[in-house]
Amino acid sequence: MTAIDQATVFRRLRRTLAVNGLRAMFETSRLRLYTMIGTSALVAAFVFGLAAFGFLELFGSRIPAKGLIVAGLFDLMFFTLGTMLLFSTGIILYASLFASPEARFLLATPARADRIFAMKFQDAVLFSSWGFVVLGMPVLVAYGLTAGVPAYYYPLLPLFLFGFVLLPGSVSAIACLLFLRYMPRSRKQVIAVAGAILLALLAYWIARTTSASRAALLENNRDALESFIGQFKLARNPLAPSHWMTNGLMEAARGETVRGVLLPLALLWSNGLLAYLLAALAARRLYRTAFDRSAGGGGRAKRYRGNLLDRAMEWLVFYLDRPTRVLVVKDFRTFRRDPAQWAILVIFAALMLLGVRNFNLFSSADIQGIDRYIIGFVNLAGISVLLCAGLSRFIFPLISLEGRKFWILGLMPVSRRQILVGKFAFAATGAILIGLTLVVGSELLLGLPIEGVLVHALTIVTVALGLSGLNVGLGAYLPNFRETDPSKIVVGFSGTVNMVTGLGFVLAVVAMMALPMHVAATLRHFKTLDFSAFPWWVYLGLPLGVVLGAVATLLPLRAGARSLERVEF
């Protein structure tokens, strides 16, 4: 027998890793696997339902140029998903090619640079395409079912999808390699300037699109609609791969010509494969030197000091004793120095406030007042789920992460109970600040009545306190002191239990405290109920929710404190 080539070696490696990973997950983290599948299925079903409803409404209405609207929507969807793929693949590739221990290991072996790249590229594209599968496919299937397309439309979907993901993935890989190989020394400044320019362009585009969309809603004629769709001309450009996707799928849906389907498909695959080959060639020539440059580059090490935010955090927890306040500031400092931790919160908040502002603009036109309640409720639920995800990701692993360096805290003059109280104070302060700002800010923008704002404010404070107690308490009750990677702690068994419990708690509190008011508002809208002030039963769930919040805060904290007292380090 002879030795095997490197392509086969890496193919075998990936297969073995996948099989062993799945087997290990079945044996030790079945709950996590089912949660992942269940959550993805739920999101896909929700998107499918929403899209099917939208398409049915569209096809049943007398709106002109329906085909143009659907094509425009598809163009926009593929363009957006393609742009997301561009960024996500680039970021994943950067991490796996330049910052991972595996890359350092492989680069010290005879593994060819383009082979290492190929393996990492496939992983990155697969990983970043899940959004396409969970968000894009349900929309396309919903369109197919509601529009009554020929049967061959469905098997064509994955062919188009896989052809499409190659192109943005490869382009971002080339950009990533070129940037790291030829980047200037002051790369942080370059990234900051490029980011600022991109944000400015995005803001300009959003402003124009908002104005055009408002005109389209108010004027309701073909010109205004075309002007609105014209805002997406980049996505509709004949040279844009997103437009090839739309053309091919729309042709397949119409079932008209084979050429009309195959030409865009061939364009996608040929360009995607060519881009991939170019990326592999770039990797062969540039990867090792780019790695050398990324490992040896960078400017002067940044000097960190305490700042105003730290002092503000300390002031916010003034009710704690001095040693516990020091612990809180330590946790806060760690959090704020890691932009990956808070950037997602900032992006989400900005998008949500922007959405609410746009909604407010439209609602002043001809959308009915009931929608304020619906949007307000969706906002509240969304922010609660965001808090649940954020706290699960950042607060739950805190105690586990102290494990290996616990001797530092252990030698300090603070009790373990104080450590737990400090972490709870940190979590609750942050969660209440973020939750209240988003809820009250968005609802004032929405113009929700003051009763609604107050009920939502009380609900989000209860959610924030309860989730903080749950995450800190369960984090101490079910710690994983062996693991140093927080993301692995989060997706482990205890992290999954915490996440599921948190989601259940959010569901119960929001249903008890906020839902009755929205039910009453809906009934009033449909004339089933008549009132000027909300009836008393709307507020009945508030004390129940507060009690549930108190239980969710105190019980896990007490259990966690007892468990932490017993732990030996």
Added chain:
Amino acid sequence: MIELLDVEKKYGTKVAVCKLNLNIRAGELFAFLGPNGAGKTTTIKMICGLLFPTAGTVRVGGFDMKQSGDEARKLISYVPDQPFLYEKLTGREFLQFTADLYAMEPDHARRRMETVIELFHLHDFADTLTERYSHGMRQRTVFAAALLHEPKLLIADEPTVGLDPKSIRELKVLLRNLAKGGTTVFLSTHTLDIAEELADRVGVIHDGELIACDTVEGLRRKADTDGTLEDVFMKITDEAAGGSDGGARLAEATA
């Protein structure tokens, strides 16, 4: 086996390695010493081809690391201070992957795998996922993988960290035997008694410059002391830093 000619490496404006010239012959066991941040790991990474020199040339087995790095890496095994293992592979699967990567003939690979499993006592856990290994088990597995393809050059960065005394003893014997068998061993360590006991020659790097390179006896003569390698090392590095006795200063500071 290893030739470094006027090698310089800069990280931005910081010079990590400066005008380094070093020639290590086949079958030599070379110990590379230096304080933290002196440039040891950077030098090792350049020898492995992970980093490229800003100026100068690195050759391994006659191959220029920049021009023919893939050929040179076939001769090398590198055991870093924090070794990498795929967590979802068993030890045996990792060995198989290494054998495939180094294009070993399957029959020969099977025989070698059994040999290194025996040599490093991996039997008990070779079929367990490496995510469950202790540090010592990981270190032994990584060494087994490193020696699987019978490299011409073994580079080990702090190889004894996390090993128990018996494993350290076995590792020392193994390194000595490897060198006797013709394998060049490049050892970077802070454990000076291991260097003193094993090394044919010792190189001392300080602030990126090779300030001494000789046998232990030769270094003693240069440092004008009959003490241990630790004494020699302290004297050489203190003189290079232009200061007085570092040990005395430390003692003074902690008094």
